[in-house]
Amino acid sequence: MGNTKSGALSKEILDDLKLNTKYTEEELCAWYATFLKECPSGRITKEQFEGIYASFFPDADPTAYARHVFRSFDTNADGTLDFKEYIVALHLTSSGKTLRKLEWAFALYDVDGNGTISKNEVQEIVRSIFNMIPVEDQKNLPEDENTPEKRADKIWTFFRKKEDDKIGEGEFIQGVMENKDILRLIQFDEPKKIQEKLKEKKH
Numbered sequence: 001m002g003n004t005k006s007g008a009l010s011k012e013i014l015d016d017l018k019l020n021t022k023y024t025e026e027e028l029c030a031w032y033a034t035f036l037k038e039c040p041s042g043r044i045t046k047e048q049f050e051g052i053y054a055s056f057f058p059d060a061d062p063t064a065y066a067r068h069v070f071r072s073f074d075t076n077a078d079g080t081l082d083f084k085e086y087i088v089a090l091h092l093t094s095s096g097k098t099l100r101k102l103e104w105a106f107a108l109y110d111v112d113g114n115g116t117i118s119k120n121e122v123q124e125i126v127r128s129i130f131n132m133i134p135v136e137d138q139k140n141l142p143e144d145e146n147t148p149e150k151r152a153d154k155i156w157t158f159f160r161k162k163e164d165d166k167i168g169e170g171e172f173i174q175g176v177m178e179n180k181d182i183l184r185l186i187q188f189d190e191p192k193k194i195q196e197k198l199k200e201k202k203h
Contacts, residue, residue: 064128116166
């Protein structure tokens with residue numbers, strides 16, 4: 001029946017994705033056909049994933065951010081994502097529900113996977129997000145947010161942390177849910193741009 005390489009999406013994966021994302025069956029089947037064309041093995045590599053992000057953001061450098069996003073979804077650390085992991089990644093990074101999105105955001109910021117976030121890790125992810133903002137747009141950012149270091153400081157100050165403190169997942173999620181300003185600072189959100197690109201890819 002519909003295994004990964006057969007060209008048809010298995011009912012089990014289809015039902016799971018319909019339940020956990022906002023995509024329709026028609027959209028998922030169309031993306032699967034495109035996915036298999038670009039990734040005949042049924043898996044996407046880190047390099048291919050970075051290439052997709054690069055096509056989304058031609059005016060910026062999304063490589064580092066794409067690498068971190070890939071890491072956060074490559075749960076078995078085998079260096080590839082299957083179709084299901086790939087779609088969940090796209091869904092959560094562009095339009096997921098807040099709690100799931102924040103659980104994912106914590107995994108994104110927890111670069112070494114030890115269950116807590118350090119200030120260095122915040123700086124690393126914030127820098128990768130900053131690289132995705134076109135240079136022209138960077139000039140219009142508020143004075144206290146116009147460098148990666150200032151953004152990281154602002155996040156760290158909000159959590160009332162000393163330089164070498166750590167943030168746990170519960171504290172991170174609660175803090176961000178209570179403050180829209182911090183939510184804006186920790187994420188890179190251009191869902192419209194991503195959605196438009198995905199629609200173009202389908203045609």
